[in-house]
Amino acid sequence: MTQQILLASLFILFLQKWLFENTLVYKQYDQVKDILRQMNSLVLVNYYNNRNHFSSYRSFRFDLSKSQVQLNETYCNQSDTFKFYHPDIVLKDIHTTRDTDDLTQEIVQSISFIKITNYTEGKIKNKSVVPEVLTIPFNYYDSYLTKTNTGLSAMCLFQKHNHMRGRQQLAYKNELLNNYYLYVDRLKKMPEICSTNVTYIPKSYRLWLKDECSAFFEYINTPEYEQKFQKQGPQFISKLGLEVHRGAGITMLFQKETQQLIKEYQNGQNCGQISKYVIAQKYINNPYLFKGHKIEFRIYFIIASTYPLIVYAYDSSLIRRCATPFDKFSLEKSSHVCNTAIVKKKIEGQDLDEDKQFFISWKLDYLQELLLKQKKIKSKKWLEEYLYPKIHTTIQHLIMSTQHFFDIDSKLSEFFGVDFMLTDDLQIYVLEVNSNPQLLKTTPERVVQNTKLVKDILEIQVAYLRSKYVRLRSLIKSFLANQPTIQKFEKDFKEAYKDKLEPEFPISSNNLFRKIVDKNLKDSKAYNDLIQTKCIL
Numbered sequence: 001m002t003q004q005i006l007l008a009s010l011f012i013l014f015l016q017k018w019l020f021e022n023t024l025v026y027k028q029y030d031q032v033k034d035i036l037r038q039m040n041s042l043v044l045v046n047y048y049n050n051r052n053h054f055s056s057y058r059s060f061r062f063d064l065s066k067s068q069v070q071l072n073e074t075y076c077n078q079s080d081t082f083k084f085y086h087p088d089i090v091l092k093d094i095h096t097t098r099d100t101d102d103l104t105q106e107i108v109q110s111i112s113f114i115k116i117t118n119y120t121e122g123k124i125k126n127k128s129v130v131p132e133v134l135t136i137p138f139n140y141y142d143s144y145l146t147k148t149n150t151g152l153s154a155m156c157l158f159q160k161h162n163h164m165r166g167r168q169q170l171a172y173k174n175e176l177l178n179n180y181y182l183y184v185d186r187l188k189k190m191p192e193i194c195s196t197n198v199t200y201i202p203k204s205y206r207l208w209l210k211d212e213c214s215a216f217f218e219y220i221n222t223p224e225y226e227q228k229f230q231k232q233g234p235q236f237i238s239k240l241g242l243e244v245h246r247g248a249g250i251t252m253l254f255q256k257e258t259q260q261l262i263k264e265y266q267n268g269q270n271c272g273q274i275s276k277y278v279i280a281q282k283y284i285n286n287p288y289l290f291k292g293h294k295i296e297f298r299i300y301f302i303i304a305s306t307y308p309l310i311v312y313a314y315d316s317s318l319i320r321r322c323a324t325p326f327d328k329f330s331l332e333k334s335s336h337v338c339n340t341a342i343v344k345k346k347i348e349g350q351d352l353d354e355d356k357q358f359f360i361s362w363k364l365d366y367l368q369e370l371l372l373k374q375k376k377i378k379s380k381k382w383l384e385e386y387l388y389p390k391i392h393t394t395i396q397h398l399i400m401s402t403q404h405f406f407d408i409d410s411k412l413s414e415f416f417g418v419d420f421m422l423t424d425d426l427q428i429y430v431l432e433v434n435s436n437p438q439l440l441k442t443t444p445e446r447v448v449q450n451t452k453l454v455k456d457i458l459e460i461q462v463a464y465l466r467s468k469y470v471r472l473r474s475l476i477k478s479f480l481a482n483q484p485t486i487q488k489f490e491k492d493f494k495e496a497y498k499d500k501l502e503p504e505f506p507i508s509s510n511n512l513f514r515k516i517v518d519k520n521l522k523d524s525k526a527y528n529d530l531i532q533t534k535c536i537l
C-alpha cells in the first residue's frame with residue numbers, strides 16, 4: 001500500500017517537473033527561437049556554409065544537381081524550432097526523401113518518406129517546397145548543397161544530409177591520383193614505416209602533366225618495355241579521369257591501342273599540350289583467378305560525419321568476375337576489365353543475366369573458403385586478421401589523402417563504393433572509387449542485400465542525428481535556465497554539435513557497418529590502431 005502511494009506521488013512529482021519544464025520552455029518560445037537562430041548563425045560562420053560556394057565557384061557537375069527545391073532564409077529557423085517543440089519528429093520518426101525513381105527510393109519510402117512534389121513539370125515554373133519535418137534527406141543529387149535556390153538555407157541543425165563537397169576528390173580518377181601522389185610525397189617526410197601500406201595504386205603516369213607524360217613515352221620506347229610486352233602481355237592500361245565509371249574510359253594498351261596513344265601524343269612530342277585527363281597505369285597482370293576468371297570486389301563505406309571525421313565500412317562485399325577467362329595475352333578487354341558496363345556489352349543481354357552470371361557472392365567469407373580449399377591460405381581467421389585490416393587501412397589512407405577537401409560539419413555525410421582487385425599473392429589494389437554507387441535490383445537476392453545496406457546506412461544517419469538532437473536540446477534548456485556568456489555559448493555549442501553517438505542510440509549489432517575512423521578518439525585509436533600515431537596527418 002505505502003509502496004503504491006510512494007509510486008503514485010513519485011509519478012505526480014515527475015509529472016509536475018515535466019509540466020513545469022515544458023511550459024517553461026513554451027513560455028520562452030521567443031528565446032528558444034533566438035537561441036536556435038544564434039546556433040544557425042554560428043554554423044554558417046564556423047562550419048559548412050553553402051552560400052560561400054554556389055555563386056562564385058562551382059566544381060560540381062551541373063547534372064548532379066538537378067532537383068528544383070525552393071527554400072528561403074527562414075526555412076531553418078522554422079524547421080529547427082518546429083523540431084525543438086516536437087521531439088518525436090526526430091526521436092521517433094524518420095522523415096526522408098529521395099529524388100530519383102530507384103530501388104533506394106522504394107526502400108526509404110517503406111521506412112518513412114516525404115514526397116516533394118515536382119512542380120517543374122510542363123511549363124509550371126514553381127519550385128517545390130521542402131517540408132519543415134524533413135530530417136534525413138537521402139537524395140541522389142546533391143542540389144541541397146549546390147543549387148542557388150536551395151543553397152540559401154538548406155541543411156538545418158536537425159538534419160543529416162547524405163552528400164558533401166569534396167567527394168569527387170575520391171571519385172574522379174584524376175583527382176584520386178593527384179591526391180594519392182601528394183599524400184605519398186607528404187609521407188616521405190615522415191618516418192619510413194608510414195609509407196608501408198600506401199601502395200594500393202599501381203604506378204601511374206598522369207599524361208596531362210608534361211614530365212610524367214614524357215617519362216611514360218620515354219619508357220615505352222625502351223627495349224625493356226618491348227621485352228616485357230612480348231613476354232608478359234600488356235604492361236599498361238589507360239584510364240580517363242573525371243566522373244567516368246563502370247569500365248567506360250578504360251583501355252587496355254594492346255599493340256594497336258598503344259600505337260594510337262603514341263600517335264595522339266606524337267610519341268611524347270605533344271606532352272604538355274594535351275590537357276585531357278588520361279592516366280597510364282601499370283597493368284597488374286597477376287590477378288587471383290576464380291575458375292580462370294579475374295575477379296574484383298566492391299567495399300561500401302560511408303563518411304558518416306566530417307565533424308569530427310567518422311567513417312564506417314561495410315562487411316559485405318559485392319564480388320564479381322570478368323566476363324571472359326583471364327589470359328594475360330588475351331586481346332579481349334573483358335578478360336582484363338570486369339565491369340558491369342563492359343560485361344553488358346559483351347553479353348548483349350539483360351542486366352539480370354549479367355548479374356546472375358558474374359555476381360559471385362555477397363560475402364568475402366566465400367573468398368576465404370575458396371582460398372582455404374586451394375591451400376593458398378591456412379588460417380580460418382584470414383579475413384579478420386588479414387583482408388579486412390588491409391581493406392580498412394586502405395580506405396583510411398584514401399580518406400587521409402583527401403580529408404582536407406571535406407567541409408567540416410556534422411550535417412554532412414557521403415556514401416561510396418570502392419572497387420578492389422586481388423592479386424595472386426593476395427595483395428589488393430584500388431581500381432576506382434564511386435560516390436553514390438548504384439544499387440541494382442536485378443535479382444531478388446540483390447534487392448534483399450541492397451535493402452539491408454540502405455537500412456544500415458539510414459540507421460547510422462539516424463543514430464547520429466538523434467544523439468546530436470538530444471545534446472543540443474538539453475543545451476538549449478540549460479541556456480534558458482542560465483543565460484550564458486557569448487564565449488560559453490559558442491564553446492558549448494561547438495562541443496554539442498560534434499557528432500558522436502550517445503549511449504541511448506546504439507547501432508544495432510546486426511548492422512553490417514563497422515567503424516574504421518572516429519576522430520572522437522585519440523591518436524591511433526581513431527584508426528582502430530591500424531595507423532600508427534606518428535603517421536597520422
Ligand SMILES: *[C@@H]1O[C@H](CO)[C@@H](O)[C@H](O)[C@H]1NC(C)=O
Nearest residue numbers: 037040041044073074076077
Ligand atoms: C534565420 O536564421 C538565420 C541564420 O541561419 C538568420 O540570419 C536570420 O536572420 C533568421 N531569420 C529569422 C526571420 O529569424
Ligand SMILES: *[C@@H]1O[C@H](CO)[C@@H](O)[C@H](O)[C@H]1NC(C)=O
Nearest residue numbers: 071072073074075078129130
Ligand atoms: C519562406 O517559406 C515559408 C515556408 O516555406 C513561407 O511561409 C514564407 O512565406 C516564405 N517567405 C518568403 C519571404 O518567401
Ligand SMILES: *[C@@H]1O[C@H](CO)[C@@H](O)[C@H](O)[C@H]1NC(C)=O
Nearest residue numbers: 067099100118119120121122
Ligand atoms: C520534374 O519534372 C521535370 C519536367 O518534366 C523533369 O525533367 C524532372 O526530371 C522531374 N524531376 C523529378 C525529380 O522527378
Ligand SMILES: *[C@@H]1O[C@H](CO)[C@@H](O)[C@H](O)[C@H]1NC(C)=O
Nearest residue numbers: 117118119120124125126127
Ligand atoms: C505557382 O505559383 C503561382 C504564384 O505564386 C500560384 O498562383 C500557382 O498556383 C502556383 N502553381 C502551382 C502548381 O503550385
Ligand SMILES: *[C@@H]1O[C@H](CO)[C@@H](O)[C@H](O)[C@H]1NC(C)=O
Nearest residue numbers: 193196197389390393530531
Ligand atoms: C599496415 O596495415 C596493417 C593492416 O593490413 C596494419 O596492421 C599495420 O599496422 C599497418 N602498418 C602501418 C605502418 O601503418
